[in-house]
Amino acid sequence: MQQFDVVVVGGGPAGGQCARSLSKAGRKVLLVERHQNFDINSFSSAGTPLETLSQYHLPESIVGSYWHKFIVVTSSKTGNWEAQKPLGAVLDFGKLRTFLASEVSQNGGDVWMGCRYVSHEQHNGQALVTLKRAEETIQVGATVLVDATGPFRSVIYDKGTPKPEFLTGTGIEYLIEVEDADYQRYADALTFFLGYKWMPKGYSWIFPMEPNRLKVGAGIINADHQFVKQTEPLKHYIHLILDEYMKIPHYKLVEVHGSTLKYSRGLQDIYYQDNAIAIGDAVSTVNFLGGEGIRHAMQASEIASRHIQNYLDGRISSFRDYQIEMHKVFLRTWNLSEKFGMKKYLQDCDAIVDKVVTYLQPMSLEDVVDILFYYRFEKVSKGLPQYIARKLDSFLTRSLSRLKSIYKKPLLR
Numbered sequence: 042m043q044q045f046d047v048v049v050v051g052g053g054p055a056g057g058q059c060a061r062s063l064s065k066a067g068r069k070v071l072l073v074e075r076h077q078n079f080d081i082n083s084f085s086s087a088g089t090p091l092e093t094l095s096q097y098h099l100p101e102s103i104v105g106s107y108w109h110k111f112i113v114v115t116s117s118k119t120g121n122w123e124a125q126k127p128l129g130a131v132l133d134f135g136k137l138r139t140f141l142a143s144e145v146s147q148n149g150g151d152v153w154m155g156c157r158y159v160s161h162e163q164h165n166g167q168a169l170v171t172l173k174r175a176e177e178t179i180q181v182g183a184t185v186l187v188d189a190t191g192p193f194r195s196v197i198y199d200k201g202t203p204k205p206e207f208l209t210g211t212g213i214e215y216l217i218e219v220e221d222a223d224y225q226r227y228a229d230a231l232t233f234f235l236g237y238k239w240m241p242k243g244y245s246w247i248f249p250m251e252p253n254r255l256k257v258g259a260g261i262i263n264a265d266h267q268f269v270k271q272t273e274p275l276k277h278y279i280h281l282i283l284d285e286y287m288k289i290p291h292y293k294l295v296e297v298h299g300s301t302l303k304y305s306r307g308l309q310d311i312y313y314q315d316n317a318i319a320i321g322d323a324v325s326t327v328n329f330l331g332g333e334g335i336r337h338a339m340q341a342s343e344i345a346s347r348h349i350q351n352y353l354d355g356r357i358s359s360f361r362d363y364q365i366e367m368h369k370v371f372l373r374t375w376n377l378s379e380k381f382g383m384k385k386y387l388q389d390c391d392a393i394v395d396k397v398v399t400y401l402q403p404m405s406l407e408d409v410v411d412i413l414f415y416y417r418f419e420k421v422s423k424g425l426p427q428y429i430a431r432k433l434d435s436f437l438t439r440s441l442s443r444l445k446s447i448y449k450k451p452l453l454r
C-alpha cells in the first residue's frame with residue numbers, strides 16, 4: 042500500500058492549490074480527481090480580480106481575457122463603469138486546474154485523474170483511504186486527508202451521515218462562438234443582469250472567455266423570494282439575453298456546463314475531523330453576495346497548507362486552530378455578504394434593484410470593485426452625498442417647474 046503525507050481529494054482550485062503548495066514544500070502528496078481531465082465540466086465563469094494572478098503566481102497562459110469595464114443591466118436601468126487599465130481577468134477554468142495539477146507533478150507529487158474517493162477509516166493515527174479508478178479499488182495511507190470536493194463534502198461527511206441544510210445556488214452557462222464584431226461588443230467587460238426581467242432570485246452574465254468566445258450564464262438561489270413566486274428554467278434567462286439583449290442571430294454553442302454550490306449560512310461547516318481537514322467550497326469559501334469562489338478557495342488552501350505542515354511536523358495535534366483562523370479571516374465579512382446577498386436576491390423588489398444601480402453609477406470602477414470583490418462595504422456610503430445631491434437636484438427642478446406652471450396660470454379673481 043502506498044503511503045503519502047497528504048492525500049488531497051478534489052482537483053478544483055482549492056485542492057489543486059493545496060497539493061501544489063505542499064508538494065512544493067517537499068511533502069509527499071497525492072492529488073485525486075474523479076474526472077478524467079479538467080476540460081470536463083469546466084463549470085466556472087472564472088471571473089476574478091487581477092490580484093489572483095499575482096498572489097498565486099498564475100501564468101498568462103490560463104487567462105482567457107482581461108476586463109476593465111463593468112456593466113450592470115437591470116429591468117429598466119443600465120450602469121456602466123470603466124477603468125483605464127485592466128482590473129481583472131476571466132480565467133480558463135480548465136486551464137487553471139490543469140496548471141495547478143501539472144505543478145503538483147513537477148514538484149514530485151502524484152496526480153491520479155479519473156480516480157474517485159470512496160471512503161476512509163482511521164488506523165493507528167493514519168487515514169486508510171479507499172479510492173476507485175475505473176473498476177479497480179485502491180487503498181492508500183495518508184497522515185493528513187484533505188476534503189477539497191467542493192459542494193459534495195464527501196470526505197468530511199461519512200457516507201450516510203446526514204448533512205445539515207445548505208443554502209444552494211445553481212448556475213448554468215453556455216460557451217458560445219460568435220463573429221468578431223459581436224465578440225468585440227462584450228470584450229473587456231463583465232456584464233451582469235439583475236432584476237425580475239433578467240434573473241429574479243440571482244443574476245445572469247456575459248463574460249468574454251477568449252477571442253470570439255463568450256460565456257453567457259444564469260444563476261439562481263434555490264430559496265423563496267419575498268415577491269417573485271414563480272421563475273422560469275435557467276435556460277430561459279440565457280436565451281432571453283441571447284435573443285433580446287445581444288440579438289445575435291448566429292452563434293455556435295460550444296458547450297453547456299453548470300454546477301450547484303452549497304453554502305452553509307453563518308459558516309457552520311465541519312472544518313476538520315481527526316486528521317481530515319476541509320478546504321474551499323467544502324467549507325463555504327464561495328462568497329454568497331458575488332458568487333466569487335476561486336480566489337477564496339485558493340486562500341483557504343494556503344491557510345490550510347500552513348496548518349497541515351505544522352501537523353506533519355508534530356507541532357500541532359489537531360486542526361482546531363485552522364478553524365479559528367478561517368473564521369477570523371472569513372466569518373465577519375461572509376456574514377455581511379450573506380445578509381446583503383439575501384436582501385438583493387430574495388427580498389428586494391425591482392425598483393430597489395434599479396435604485397442601487399443609480400446610486401452606484403457616480404462611483405469609479407475601482408470603488409465598485411472594492412465593494413463587490415474586496416467587500417469594503419463601508420465604501421457604499423461614499424456614493425451617498427452624490428446620491429442625495431442628485432435627488433435634491435431633481436426635487437428642486439421638479440418643484441421649480443411646478444411653481445413656474447402655477448405662476449403662468451391666470452389668477453382667479
Ligand SMILES: Cc1cc2nc3c(=O)[nH]c(=O)nc-3n(C[C@H](O)[C@H](O)[C@H](O)COP(=O)(O)OP(=O)(O)OC[C@H]3O[C@@H](n4cnc5c(N)ncnc54)[C@H](O)[C@@H]3O)c2cc1C
Binds near residue numbers: 055085089192334
Ligand atoms: C456557474 C458558476 C459560475 C461561477 N463563476 C465564478 C466566477 O466567475 N468567479 C469565481 O471566482 N468563482 C465562480 N464560481 C465559484 C467557483 O467556481 C467555486 O467557488 C470554486 O470552483 C470552488 O473551488 P473548490 O476547489 O473548493 O471546489 P470545486 O471547484 O467544486 O472542486 C471540487 C473538485 O472535487 C472533485 N470531486 C468531487 N467529489 C470527488 C470524489 N469523490 N473523488 C474525487 N474527486 C472529487 C470534483 O470533480 C471537482 O473537481 C462559479 C460557480 C458556478 C457554479
